[in-house]
Amino acid sequence: MPTAPDSPRADDASAGFAPTYPLRTERLLLRPIAPADAEAMHAYKSDPDSVRYVPYGPLTLSDIAQRIGSTWSTTRFEKEGDAVCLAVETEDTHTLIGDVVLFWRSERDRAGEIGYIFDPRAGGQGYATEAVEALLALGFDGLGLHRVIARIDERNTASARVVERLGFRQEARFVESEWFKGEWSTLLVYALREDEWRGSTRASRT
Numbered sequence: 001m002p003t004a005p006d007s008p009r010a011d012d013a014s015a016g017f018a019p020t021y022p023l024r025t026e027r028l029l030l031r032p033i034a035p036a037d038a039e040a041m042h043a044y045k046s047d048p049d050s051v052r053y054v055p056y057g058p059l060t061l062s063d064i065a066q067r068i069g070s071t072w073s074t075t076r077f078e079k080e081g082d083a084v085c086l087a088v089e090t091e092d093t094h095t096l097i098g099d100v101v102l103f104w105r106s107e108r109d110r111a112g113e114i115g116y117i118f119d120p121r122a123g124g125q126g127y128a129t130e131a132v133e134a135l136l137a138l139g140f141d142g143l144g145l146h147r148v149i150a151r152i153d154e155r156n157t158a159s160a161r162v163v164e165r166l167g168f169r170q171e172a173r174f175v176e177s178e179w180f181k182g183e184w185s186t187l188l189v190y191a192l193r194e195d196e197w198r199g200s201t202r203a204s205r206t
């Protein structure tokens, strides 16, 4: 998962696009990340296995608190380059189980990118897929994106299955294209266009 860029905020609060929070799914709520989330996020962001394929970490509690106080607190899109990170919690117990991010990569091309990381204790129940589906609705319906990509290390098969379930197509495979955490990474680029999102792929995913 790419890290959120430093993104200066516009003073004009009427500019850009501000989602209405929380975003709701059948079992989940997606909402802005708050300082009180640091400890729950630390449980998985400090875990070397969980952060193996994301470009940071393992993070300390103070790393997380610092990021929550800066780049992870953006709640609206003002301009391309902005990224909105959201906490994902269960609708019934309000337990924080992961976080997701939507990057607005290009205004002209209406292009976005997604990232996600979940607490392994909440794995294998479809929560990540369900949360990313809500993030895609935010991108296509809310921000008006034409195309969303996901960049995934080829070894991260669980992550590839998440986007494949949502209808993404693998468009590229860059062999050992990145020197990442001390070893070569083969990068898969997955993409989903708005018409695909609204079309048959959406109807077929379960």
Ligand SMILES: CC(C)(COP(=O)(O)OP(=O)(O)OC[C@H]1O[C@@H](n2cnc3c(N)ncnc32)[C@H](O)[C@@H]1OP(=O)(O)O)[C@@H](O)C(=O)NCCC(=O)NCCS
Pocket (backbone or CB within 6 Å): 001, 049, 050, 051, 053, 054, 115, 116, 117, 118, 119, 122, 123, 124, 125, 126, 127, 128, 129, 130, 151, 152, 153, 156, 158, 159, 161, 162, 206
């Ligand atoms: C990537 C990651 C989110 C995937 O987690 P996950 O638990 O496999 O994904 P989901 O929560 O969507 O669960 C899907 C699994 O639950 C199963 N499942 C069980 N009950 C389900 C239900 N009610 N609904 C849907 N799926 C269900 C699915 O069959 C699927 O299993 P499978 O992939 O073995 O077929 C997780 O491994 C992670 O956080 N990794 C570390 C961070 C990371 O690498 N991020 C991505 C960087 S590109």
